[in-house]
Amino acid sequence: MTSAADQRREACAQKTTAELDGLAARGVRAGGNAMSPILVAKGERTADEVAGAEPFLGADGAALKASLKALGYAPEDWEWLLxxxxxxxxxxxxxxxxxxxxxxxxxxxxxxxxxxxxxxEAYAEDLTIIESFEEAMLEPGYVVQLCGMRVLNLGGFADALADPRAKQQMWARLKRIPPLGEPY
Structure with missing residues (x-):
C-alpha cells in the first residue's frame, strides 16, 4: 500500500514527465534532473552537439559539473536546457x-x-520592472531575481575555458550562486 505522500510524489513526477514530453515534441531540448534546483541554459552549441551529441558532455559540461560540485550542489542535481x-x-x-x-x-x-x-526576450516584461539597467539587461556577472528565480549570465562559459584568467572570472561569477539550502 502506498502512502498519500508517495502518491503525490508519483503524480508530480508524472506531471513533469508529461510536460517535458510535450515540450520535446515542440523542439525543446533539455536533460538532466528535471527536479533540480539549478538549470543551466545555453544557446550556442558545440560542433559535437550540432552533430547530435547531448549538450554539456564536453569540456564545458565537465567544468560546470566540477564547479557546481565545488559550490555544494550534488553532482547529479542539475539540469540543462538549450x-x-x-x-x-x-x-x-x-x-x-x-x-x-x-x-x-x-x-x-x-x-x-x-x-x-x-x-x-522570453522575460522582457518582467525585466522592465528591475531598476538596475545591468540587471534588467542580464549583463554577465549580475545575479538577478526574476520571477522567483536567481538568474546569472556567465557571458561565454565555454569560450572562457581556454583562458586561465577568463576561467577565474567564471568561477568568481559562479560563486555568487551557492545552493540555497544545505549542501549535499
Whole structure:
C-alpha cells in the first residue's frame, strides 16, 4: 500500500514527465534532473552537439559539473536546457518561458550571450520592472531575481575555458550562486 505522500510524489513526477514530453515534441531540448534546483541554459552549441551529441558532455559540461560540485550542489542535481532548436534558431519566447516554468529552477544560469538574449526576450516584461539597467539587461556577472528565480549570465562559459584568467572570472561569477539550502 502506498502512502498519500508517495502518491503525490508519483503524480508530480508524472506531471513533469508529461510536460517535458510535450515540450520535446515542440523542439525543446533539455536533460538532466528535471527536479533540480539549478538549470543551466545555453544557446550556442558545440560542433559535437550540432552533430547530435547531448549538450554539456564536453569540456564545458565537465567544468560546470566540477564547479557546481565545488559550490555544494550534488553532482547529479542539475539540469540543462538549450535555448535554440535543432537548426540553431532561438526558441520562440513563449516556448522558452514555458520550458523554464516547467523545469521550475530556483537558479538559472545562462552559459552564453545567446541564452541570455533568448531569456531577455522570453522575460522582457518582467525585466522592465528591475531598476538596475545591468540587471534588467542580464549583463554577465549580475545575479538577478526574476520571477522567483536567481538568474546569472556567465557571458561565454565555454569560450572562457581556454583562458586561465577568463576561467577565474567564471568561477568568481559562479560563486555568487551557492545552493540555497544545505549542501549535499
Amino acid at each position: 535555448t535554440c532548436d535543432d537548426a540553431g534558431e532561438a526558441l520562440a519566447a513563449p516556448l522558452l518561458r514555458e520550458a523554464v516554468c516547467a523545469l521550475d529552477p530556483a537558479t538559472l544560469v545562462c552559459c552564453d550571450d545567446a541564452a541570455a538574449a533568448a531569456l531577455r
